[in-house]
Amino acid sequence: MQTPEQNRSFTQLIEFEIEPHQQPALISALSVQTERLAQGFSGFLSASILASDDGRRVLNYLQWQTREAGEAAFQSFESGEQDFWQLIRAHRAKTVTFGSFQVMSSIERSHDNALHCNLVN
Template identity: 80%
Template sequence: MQLSANNRGFTQLIEFEIEPHRQPALVMALSLQTERLARDFSGFLSASIQASDDGRRVLNYLQWQTREAGEAAFRSFERGEQDFWGLIRAHQAKTVTFGSFQVLHSLALGPDDALHCNLVG
């Protein structure tokens, strides 16, 4: 069965460049924001917050069931419903980079300890 492009998983990546001493507070703020997004928007699948070894970059990874679900959450930033811009100012991010990606292929370790491949197409 062929899935339409709207039914594929959707991933948003937001990368922050910051001073290393600001990393713990930014990670905590992103954790709280991600919990709100998961609670307030349907279609949330998973998230992770990752930090570079040098402490200068933080990556917020958000995965949604559909593009529409991810875009609805992002629109809440634009409308000011989530204080995303305040978060950027408060943690004095030097740069913030946004990226969005359609999931085409994923791999996961299953409960049987076998590698499972999900082709989306």
């Protein structure tokens, strides 16, 4: 039996391609924006900002309890005090790729060092 769609968490992935000298400033700006989203919107689960070794890419990973929570937060991100498009221009992103995903399976290590797998289908 399939799990209803509303019971699946929702993940947004945003990949930025930039010049290496822009990477630290973009990471800093995304950290501030991500913290604002986490504090200001219910449904936030987790976020990570990842930097490529070559300095040319940054990946912003945001996970939400529901698609609706993630989309509401992103709409705010687009029009907030430092809107998303301004952030892209300020850090001269060459390309920005957006992806939205529903979590179908996850695995994590617990405090007692056991592995726990969650299949959501």
